Amino acid sequence: MSGLSYICDEYGSNSEDSDTDKGQEFDRPKLPAPNLSKVVVVASHTHTDNPELHGGRSRLFPHVRGNWASFVYVNYDQIDAVCNLIDKLEEVVVTKSESCHRCDDFHISLSRTFVLKYHFISAFSSSLHKCLANTESFHLGFGAVKIYCNEDCSRTFISLEVDPFAQKHLQEISNKVDQVLTEFQLPPFYENPSFHMSILWVNGDKKFELESILDELNEILSQEVEKSLHAVLVETINCKSGNKYFQYKLR
Structure with a gap:
């Protein structure tokens, strides 16, 4: 007998049976409790950050599923010219630091890193597109x-x-x-930002040590600006949210 037939036989399936049973009491058997012993319970996802896996870098805020780390920036694509500069700066920087690392990409931040819920990403990008619609392109160099x-x-x-x-x-x-x-109740950028492009980094607070060689580093930069690190035309603004990339064209 099928499960559906069993239920119909036990509880009745039409109004005729109900009319016949009026005024009569029956001891109806209770359905057995389901056996959940073999049901697989899926554990909630837990992410543990290990700085040793990425050069000692640590998260500024914990990883949470559904929260997407995001930021707005200008992309710098003159890779060869920047790498030539880095080669020369690196030789000087390692005299003040045990290890020196190259940045993964070259960009100028226009916001802090902030957290967007997944379902807000599309609306945020649309608002940013409208806000930047009449912005003019410009040339960018380094000083x-x-x-x-x-x-x-x-x-x-x-x-x-x-x-x-x-x-x-x-x-x-x-x-x-x-x-x-x-508009999205997210933190604004710094009050008096110093717009810059990071190219090298070292672990820990080494600001005092590295500032002692700034004159030498700036002399190298000056030479490279004259030779190959020329100003570039900025025609787009970019936004990265998790693994999603958005680009906004300037006038």
Whole structure:
């Protein structure tokens, strides 16, 4: 007998049976409790960060499923010219640090790293597109080598500060990005940002040691700017959210 037939026989399946049973009491058997002993229980996902797997770097905030680390930036694509500069700077930097690492990519940040819920990504990107729609393209060059520490002082960066002309344009764009961040109740960029592109980093707070060789690093930069590290035209703004990339065309 099928399960459906069993249920119909036990409880009745039509109004005729119900009418016949009115006023009569029956001892109906209870259905057996389900056996859940073999049901597989899936454990919740837990992510443990191990800085040793990525050169000693540590997360500024914990990994949570559904939260996507995001930021807005200008991409710099003159890779060969930057790598030539790095080769020469690296020789000097290692005299003040036991180890020196190259940055994974070259960009100028226009926001802090912030967290977006997955279902907000599309709406955030649309708002950013509208906000940047009438922004003009501009040329970007570098004026000096600067040393920065991240917020928890776990890494020190050797960076290239953009020239004053580009600083002005980047500040205007950053203000527009801040408007969108505020709309989504996210933290704005720094109050007085120093727009720069990080190219090398070392573990720990090595700012004092590295600033002692700034004159030598800036002399190398000056020579490379004259030879190959020329200003580039910035025509797009980028946003990365997890593994998703968005690009916004400037006028």
